[in-house]
Amino acid sequence: MGKLDGKVALISGGARGQGAAEAKTFATEGAKVVFGDVRDEEGKQVEADIRATGGEAVYVHLDVTSEADWQRAVQEAVNRYGKLNILVNNAGIIIPRVPIEERTADEWDQVMAVNAKGVFLGTKYAIPAMRQAGGGAIVNISSIAGIGQALHQEPAYAASKAAVRMFTKVTATQHAKDRIRCNSVHPGPIDTAMLHSAMPEPQVLDQRLGRVALGRMGTIAEIVSGVLYLASDEASYVTGSELVIDGGALAM
Numbered sequence: 001m002g003k004l005d006g007k008v009a010l011i012s013g014g015a016r017g018q019g020a021a022e023a024k025t026f027a028t029e030g031a032k033v034v035f036g037d038v039r040d041e042e043g044k045q046v047e048a049d050i051r052a053t054g055g056e057a058v059y060v061h062l063d064v065t066s067e068a069d070w071q072r073a074v075q076e077a078v079n080r081y082g083k084l085n086i087l088v089n090n091a092g093i094i095i096p097r098v099p100i101e102e103r104t105a106d107e108w109d110q111v112m113a114v115n116a117k118g119v120f121l122g123t124k125y126a127i128p129a130m131r132q133a134g135g136g137a138i139v140n141i142s143s144i145a146g147i148g149q150a151l152h153q154e155p156a157y158a159a160s161k162a163a164v165r166m167f168t169k170v171t172a173t174q175h176a177k178d179r180i181r182c183n184s185v186h187p188g189p190i191d192t193a194m195l196h197s198a199m200p201e202p203q204v205l206d207q208r209l210g211r212v213a214l215g216r217m218g219t220i221a222e223i224v225s226g227v228l229y230l231a232s233d234e235a236s237y238v239t240g241s242e243l244v245i246d247g248g249a250l251a252m
Contacts, residue, residue, distance in 0.1 A: 002030025013091030027055030036062025064118030135179025172240030188246025213248025
């Protein structure tokens with residue numbers, strides 16, 4: 001038996017990296033998966049990979065800043081599979097760090113639109129479907145940037161991830177009555193394309209890892225295992241919480 005047998009999940013940012021790994025893992029664990037992204041070619045390949053191994057999944061185009069795209073994604077899950085039990089707000093972006101006075105308003109707005117507004121919209125449109133299903137689990141991907149190590153963080157990214165952290169707690173407390181749980185995951189430096197794009201210079205990455213107790217990047221699999229736990233019934237008494245998976249970075 002899989003940990004998600006009988007569940008229907010919706011995942012944003014699922015065309016590559018952590019989101020693709022979540023989609024594949026959820027399908028392996030028995031869920032029927034709808035996942036979206038703006039990278040359609042890559043997303044369709046992930047869908048084909050899941051189906052080739054016997055999983056049930058469908059890719060949809062999903063710009064997380066678009067209300068219409070979110071409405072269509074939720075409706076796809078309900079129409080195709082009859083319900084929605086799990087939402088993983090995984091999509092996010094990061095931009096190179098510059099001093100606050102050099103950050104443009106357009107850059108700030110772009111990060112906030114994807115990282116914070118996207119989580120709000122996904123949650124907004126998932127809640128009615130989850131309520132109809134009798135409850136559900138929402139997992140929001142935040143970051144340790146939303147909690148601490150502030151000296152080393154890009155300001156817009158950190159602010160957006162802090163917003164996700166608090167929005168998670170508001171969602172959890174206001175919708176416990178609907179049997180909807182909501183938790184956030186806070187990764188440290190993880191070996192992804194996004195991290196390497198933000199820190200392309202090896203010396204910068206080495207300096208960052210010097211502020212991680214375990215002295216290394218985390219792996220996508222280490223994050224996905226935490227997301228799977230929070231999405232599953234194993235976490236039935238966990239809501240409004242933050243799961244930090246950071247190699248001890250916040251302890252330093």
